Structures are given as C-alpha cells and as structure tokens.
Amino acid sequence: xxxxxxxxxxxxxxxxxxxxxxxxxxxxxxxxxxxxxxxxxxxxxxxxxxxxxxxxxxxxxxxxxxxxxxxxxxxxxxxxxxxxxxxxxxxxxxxxxxxxxxxxxxxxxxxxxxxxxxxxxxxxxxxxxxxxxxxxxxxxxxxxxxxxxxxxxxxxxxxxxxxxxxxxxxxxxxxxxxxxxxxxxxxxxxxxxxxxxxxxxxxxxxxxxxxxxxxxxxxxxxxxxxxxxxxxxxxxxxxxxxxxxxxxxxxxxxxxxxxxxxxxxxxxxxxxxxxxxxxxxxxxxxxxxxxxxxxxxxxxxxxxxxxxxxxxxxxxxxxx
Amino acid sequence: xxxxxxxxxxxxxxxxxxxxxxxxxxxxxxxxxxxxxxxxxxxxxxxxxxxxxxxxxxxxxxxxxxxxxxxxxxxxxxxxxxxxxxxxxxxxxxxxxxxxxxxxxxxxxxxxxxxxxxxxxxxxxxxxxxxxxxxxxxxxxxxxxxxxxxxxxxxxxxxxxxxxxxxxxxxxxxxxxxxxxxxxxxxxxxxxxxxxxxxxxxxxxxxxxxxxxxxxxxxxxxxxxxxxxxxxxxxxxxxxxxxxxxxxxxxxxxxxxxxxxxxxxxxxxxxxxxxxxxxxxxxxxxxxxxxxxxxxxxxxxxxxxxxxxxxxxxxxxxxxxxxxxxxxxxxxxxxxxxxxxxxxxxxxxxxxxxxxxxxxxxxxxxxxxxxxxxxxxxxxxxxxxxxxxxxxxxxxxxxxx
Numbered sequence: 001x002x003x004x005x006x007x008x009x010x011x012x013x014x015x016x017x018x019x020x021x022x023x024x025x026x027x028x029x030x031x032x033x034x035x036x037x038x039x040x041x042x043x044x045x046x047x048x049x050x051x052x053x054x055x056x057x058x059x060x061x062x063x064x065x066x067x068x069x070x071x072x073x074x075x076x077x078x079x080x081x082x083x084x085x086x087x088x089x090x091x092x093x094x095x096x097x098x099x100x101x102x103x104x105x106x107x108x109x110x111x112x113x114x115x116x117x118x119x120x121x122x123x124x125x126x127x128x129x130x131x132x133x134x135x136x137x138x139x140x141x142x143x144x145x146x147x148x149x150x151x152x153x154x155x156x157x158x159x160x161x162x163x164x165x166x167x168x169x170x171x172x173x174x175x176x177x178x179x180x181x182x183x184x185x186x187x188x189x190x191x192x193x194x195x196x197x198x199x200x201x202x203x204x205x206x207x208x209x210x211x212x213x214x215x216x217x218x219x220x221x222x223x224x225x226x227x228x229x230x231x232x233x234x235x236x237x238x239x240x241x242x243x244x245x246x247x248x249x250x251x252x253x254x255x256x257x258x259x260x261x262x263x264x265x266x267x268x269x270x271x272x273x274x275x276x277x278x279x280x281x282x283x284x285x286x287x288x289x290x291x292x293x294x295x296x297x298x299x300x301x302x303x304x305x306x307x308x309x310x311x312x313x314x315x316x317x318x319x320x
Numbered sequence: 321x322x323x324x325x326x327x328x329x330x331x332x333x334x335x336x337x338x339x340x341x342x343x344x345x346x347x348x349x350x351x352x353x354x355x356x357x358x359x360x361x362x363x364x365x366x367x368x369x370x371x372x373x374x375x376x377x378x379x380x381x382x383x384x385x386x387x388x389x390x391x392x393x394x395x396x397x398x399x400x401x402x403x404x405x406x407x408x409x410x411x412x413x414x415x416x417x418x419x420x421x422x423x424x425x426x427x428x429x430x431x432x433x434x435x436x437x438x439x440x441x442x443x444x445x446x447x448x449x450x451x452x453x454x455x456x457x458x459x460x461x462x463x464x465x466x467x468x469x470x471x472x473x474x475x476x477x478x479x480x481x482x483x484x485x486x487x488x489x490x491x492x493x494x495x496x497x498x499x500x501x502x503x504x505x506x507x508x509x510x511x512x513x514x515x516x517x518x519x520x521x522x523x524x525x526x527x528x529x530x531x532x533x534x535x536x537x538x539x540x541x542x543x544x545x546x547x548x549x550x551x552x553x554x555x556x557x558x559x560x561x562x563x564x565x566x567x568x569x570x571x572x573x574x575x576x577x578x579x580x581x582x583x584x585x586x587x588x589x590x591x592x593x594x595x596x597x598x599x600x601x602x603x604x605x606x607x608x609x610x611x612x613x614x615x616x617x618x619x620x621x622x623x624x625x626x627x628x629x630x631x632x633x634x635x636x637x638x639x640x641x642x643x644x645x646x647x648x649x650x651x652x653x654x655x656x657x658x659x660x661x662x663x664x665x666x667x668x669x670x671x672x673x674x675x676x677x678x679x680x681x682x683x684x685x686x687x688x689x690x691x692x693x694x695x696x697x698x699x700x701x702x703x704x705x706x707x708x709x710x711x712x713x714x715x716x717x718x719x720x721x
Contacts, residue, residue, distance in 0.1 A: 012405070
C-alpha cells in the first residue's frame with residue numbers, strides 16, 4: 001500500500017462521490033424541498049450523459065454525432081436537454097400526487113432506458129458510445145484524475161451555493177410551504193403547479209449535469225450505467241440517509257454510501273479469500289440494512305432539515 | 321471501549337497487511353474481477369473458480385520467478401461501469417496489482433479500461449467482454465480478451481449459411497449487446513456476400529408472446545429464421561411459438577441457443593431443421609485437461625466462460641513470468657507466450673512453461689478455449705462449428721470458416 005496509490009484511489013472516490021452528490025442535490029430540490037417523489041433519476045442522468053456524449057464524441061458510421069464540440073458545450077447541452085425534456089414530463093406527471101408521481105416517473109425512466117437501448121442511430125444501442133473526450137485526459141493518470149476532481153469539486157460547490165441561495169430566498173420558503181400544505185399555499189395565492197414544475201426542472205437539470213460529468217470521466221457510456229439500481233434507488237438511499245431537506249445532508253449521504261460500498265472492501269479483502277468474496281454480497285445487504293435502521297430510528301436522516309424559528313411556528317399550526 | 325476495540329482490530333488488520341507484504345517481496349499480485357453481485361451473479365462463481373484454478377496451478381508448480389507466489393485480489397464489478405471502475409481503481413492503486421483479469425461485462429470493461437487501466441498502464445485481459453466496441457479502445461496494447469468478439473461468430477455463421485445454399489433469411493435478436501452484436505455482424509456479412517435479409521428485428525426479454533414479432537418477420541417471405549438469443553430464456557419461447565405456428569421451415573441459432581433445454585422442452589423430433597453455431601475448443605487435449613481439473617475441483621467445466629476465464633488468468637501468469645515481473649514489458653510478453661512459434665503449453669503445464677521460459681525458449685500457450693493467437697487489437701478469432709440436434713444433445717456436423 002503506497003501513499004501515491006492511496007492518493008489516487010482517494011481522488012477517484014472523491015470524483016464519484018461528487019457526481020453522486022450532484023444527483024443527490026438534484027433529488028433534494030425535488031423531494032427534500034418540494035415533496036416530488038421522482039423515481040426516474042436514472043432517466044435524467046442518462047439524458048445528460050448521452051447528450052454530452054453525442055455532442056462531443058467523434059464520428060462513428062451509423063450513428064448521429066461526430067460534432068466533436070468542446071466539452072463545455074456538451075455540459076451546457078446536457079443541462080439544457082435534461083431541463084427541456086423534464087418540462088413536458090413535469091407538465092403531465094406533476095398533477096399526480098406523490099406515490100402516483102413515483103410510478104409515472106419510474107415508467108418514464110424505463111421508456112428512456114429502452115429508447116436508449118433500441119435507437120442505434122442516436123445512442124449506439126446496447127453497445128453505447130465510446131471515444132468521449134475527458135478534459136485534461138492527455139495528462140498522466142494521476143494528474144488527469146486530479147484535474148478532473150478539481151472540476152467536479154468546483155461543480156459541486158457551485159451547485160451547492162446556488163441551491164442554498166435559492167432555498168434561503170423567498171422561493172425556498174414558498175416551496176416548503178407547498179410541500180407541507182399545498183392547499184394552504186394555494187389559498188395564499190401561490191401558483192402551486194408552476195412552482196412544482198420549476199423545482200422538477202431545476203432538479204432534473206442537475207441530474208443531467210451529473211450524467212455529463214460521469215460520461216466524460218469514464219470516456220464511455222453503455223446502458224448498463226443507467227440501471228435503476230445504481231442510478232435511481234442508490235441516490236434515494238443517499239438522500240434519505242444523509243437527511244432530505246438538507247443540502248449538506250444530501251452530500252453527506254453520497255459520501256457515506258460510497259465509503260461503505262468501497263472502503264469496507266479494503267478491510268474485508270484482508271480476510272481469507274472465501275470470506276472476502278462473501279463479504280462482497282454483504283455490502284449490498286449492509287446498505288439496505290442501514291436504510292432500514294435510519295428509517296426506523298432516525299427518519300429525518302443524519303443531518304436533519306434545519307428549521308429556523310420563524311418557520312417552526314406556522315408549520316405546527318398548518319399541520320394541526 | 322467498543323470504539324477502542326474496533327480501532328484496535330482495524331489497526332491490527334492493517335498492521336498485518338503491512339507486515340505481510342515485505343516478507344514476500346517477489347510475489348506478484350493480480351486482480352480477478354467479475355460480476356459477483358448484479359445481473360450476472362449466477363455466472364460469476366464459475367468464472368472466478370476457473371481463474372483461481374489457474375492461480376493454484378501456478379503456485380503448485382513452482383510459482384512466479386524464484387520462489388515467489390502468484391497472489392490475487394477479487395473485485396466485484398456488479399456488471400456496471402460505476403462499480404467496475406471502483407473495483408479496478410482499488411486493485412490498481414491500493415493492491416498495486418500488475419494486471420487485471422476481467423471485468424465481466426462489456427460496459428464494465430469499456431469504462432474500467434478507458435478511465436483506469438489504460439491511463440495507469442496496467443494490462444487487462446477480459447474473459448467475457450464480447451462487445452465489438454472493446455476492439456476499438458485506444459488501449460496502448462493493454463487490453464486483451466480470451467473470448468472472441470461477437471463480430472466473429474456472426475460473420476462466420478453468415479458465411480456458413482450462404483455456403484449451405486441459404487439465400488434469404490429473417491433475423492430475430494434479443495436486444496442486448498450479445499444479441500445485437502451478433503445480429504449486426506451477421507447482417508453485414510450476409511448482405512455483403514449476396515444474401516438477402518427479409519426481416520430484421522430485435523425483441524425484449526421476458527414477454528409471454530412473440531407471435532406478432534414472428535408474423536412480422538415471416539412477412540418478408542424467408543423460409544429460414546436466424547435467432548440470436550438464449551435457449552434457456554426468451555429464445556426458447558420464440559422458437560416454440562415459431563414451430564407451433566410454422567412461421568418458418570429452418571431455424572438457426574448461435575451459441576446462446578445451443579442449450580439442452582431446447583431439446584428437452586421441444587423434443588428432438590420437432591428440431592430436425594434446427595441448427596446452431598457454437599465455439600469449440602480446438603486443442604482438445606488442453607480442453608480435456610481443463611475439464612478434468614475443473615471437475616476434480618468440484619465445478620462444472622461446461623459453465624459459461626469457465627474456459628476463457630482459466631485461459632485469461634493462466635496467460636496473465638505466463639506473461640508475468642516471461643516479463644520477469646516488469647509491468648512495462650507485460651503486454652509484449654503476453655503476445656510472445658500466446659502466439660506461435662514456440663513449444664506448445666497446455667492447460668496446467670506451468671512447470672514446463674516455467675522451465676522453458678527460464679531457458680529462454682519460445683512458448684505458445686494453447687488454452688482450453690482456443691489457441692489465443694491475438695490479433696493486433698488484442699482479439700482472438702475463436703473456432704466455431706455448426707451443430708444439429710442428435711438425440712438428447714448436439715452433434716457437430718461441419719466446421720465454420
């Protein structure tokens with residue numbers, strides 16, 4: 001175990017955590033602050049990933065693309081495309097209440113996944129897209145990873161500040177009011193549907209951005225990456241564990257889950273081989289168990305939503 | 321108290337690892353990565369066991385270098401890029417492996433090669449990544465595979481059918497990288513040698529009825545249906561419904577369809593016009609040796625990707641021995657030990673190989689799954705035969721070129 005290896009590994013983990021933190025922040029806007037049960041995260045992640053991939057990758061016969069645009073354009077395109085597709089979906093689906101919305105969004109994400117798997121001319125089908133550039137990809141292994149980490153950290157910090165600012169503004173208080181009692185908010189003259197749509201689009205755009213960051217890191221994308229298990233439900237676990245309604249909680253959840261998944265293996269690999277292999281199955285179990293325990297004993301998550309004093313009074317009143 | 325004892329345990333585990341490493345300075349470590357959890361969890365144990373058998377053979381017959389052992393760490397790619405890059409990053413950086421055997425799924429191979437092993441300069445040999453995209457990785461000669469690309473089988477099957485006088489076919493494929501990869505290669509080759517594709521469509525797994533898909537395919541007027549699917553899954557349903565309604569006269573499958581479940585379920589009498597292509601191990605002495613050793617270890621030698629997994633791990637070991645543990649020379653060494661000319665080395669013949677390498681002689685590993693003559697992209701061609709149903713099993717009737 002050399003230090004440089006440890007450092008490389010830490011950088012890698014931090015990049016993935018950053019990408020998942022963005023997804024978790026996006027979901028926090030939707031669920032944590034607005035109460036929208038979006039179970040189609042993988043779909044918007046995929047839209048961002050594929051949009052940026054198509055815009056920046058070199059030409060391949062039989063597939064749309066070969067634009068080879070700068071990566072920044074790919075990222076902007078990913079955000080714009082995820083938002084643009086979220087709009088009509090939100091218009092239709094947001095009329096549903098929470099659990100029905102969950103079912104509708106699962107369906108939408110499955111539609112995206114099947115379209116991506118089937119439409120070769122657009123996405124390369126089940127073979128996916130390769131040859132996607134990575135910023136600073138020509139550097140050494142370590143330098144390239146570090147540079148990418150810097151970009152991801154920059155993105156997460158920028159998004160975090162943006163979201164915090166937005167949620168501390170009157171807009172954020174209004175969203176909470178809608179979440180906690182939409183009839184009261186409507187009676188106060190708030191346009192509930194339009195606000196929900198805003199939150200939905202904002203969250204989906206962030207998920208698309210995360211997809212774009214992911215695809216340039218791996219330089220390739222195949223439908224295996226947008227499996228609901230790894231790209232939807234894992235993010236829900238992160239947010240619930242970290243604390244929905246709290247942006248730092250959303251990031252913390254991403255950190256905790258990836259550390260459990262990845263670092264626990266460093267310890268179990270020191271065990272005898274047979275046990276070490278079995279321990280790999282147990283990781284999946286441990287993550288499920290943690291979710292159960294958190295829901296049972298600390299449903300508000302590790303870092304619960306902050307309630308400022310002036311907000312606390314009206315909330316109890318409206319709940320009564 | 322509790323916190324303290326946990327910390328002490330962790331410290332002692334780490335300490336043990338640190339103390340253990342300098343004592344075996346000449347040991348070489350490789351990573352065995354497979355889809356332990358996730359969608360191919362059922363296939364992964366046999367693949368891992370086959371890789372471990374190769375490591376056992378190496379260590380029982382003299383190990384690596386002078387007195388060193390071949391060590392391994394096991395990684396789980398869960399058949400997706402996120403977990404594959406995680407597992408491989410850990411293996412490369414924390415365990416400092418010299419080479420990676422795996423990962424299992426094509427998407428996992430693409431991501432792990434592109435973002436970890438190629439930039440880090442680590443050799444990768446996958447035993448089950450069959451996507452043609454793997455051929456195109458800009459890999460600095462560091463990505464190899466012991467399993468043929470789906471491209472080869474599809475093309476070989478197209479040539480064989482044409483040579484047998486089939487001019488017009490319909491193609492039904494399962495919509496995943498296996499089915500589609502075969503179908504595309506088949507279509508491309510069949511059309512380029514003058515055949516006609518009268519129907520071409522993909523289907524999703526797990527539907528109750530494929531009659532409307534079949535009716536659509538039959539409309540093109542072909543009397544032969546080529547099915548790229550799995551014979552113990554959707555392919556069986558598709559074939560049964562096609563036979564029941566006599567949509568076509570002849571049915572052709574690839575290796576996925578060569579399942580005994582098909583004969584058991586449909587009966588040999590109904591399958592007189594059913595043929596499949598399948599890879600065959602050419603060096604049968606080597607394959608026999610593998611079957612014997614793997615059975616003796618208590619595992620099923622016919623498990624999918626078992627032979628290619630053994631070969632991948634054994635080739636990795638041969639390359640390490642040949643390169644003298646020098647990471648920079650590993651891929652060149654791999655090409656030398658895998659390709660002719662040289663003294664043939666069969667499955668399990670580590671001691672012989674080790675001695676020849678020490679004497680500076682050329683060797684040529686002939687594996688359980690084939691001879692593994694890598695082309696410039698690190699792919700192997702694979703050998704295929706054309707099978708018909710005979711009794712309760714399949715019988716090879718022709719070689720496929």
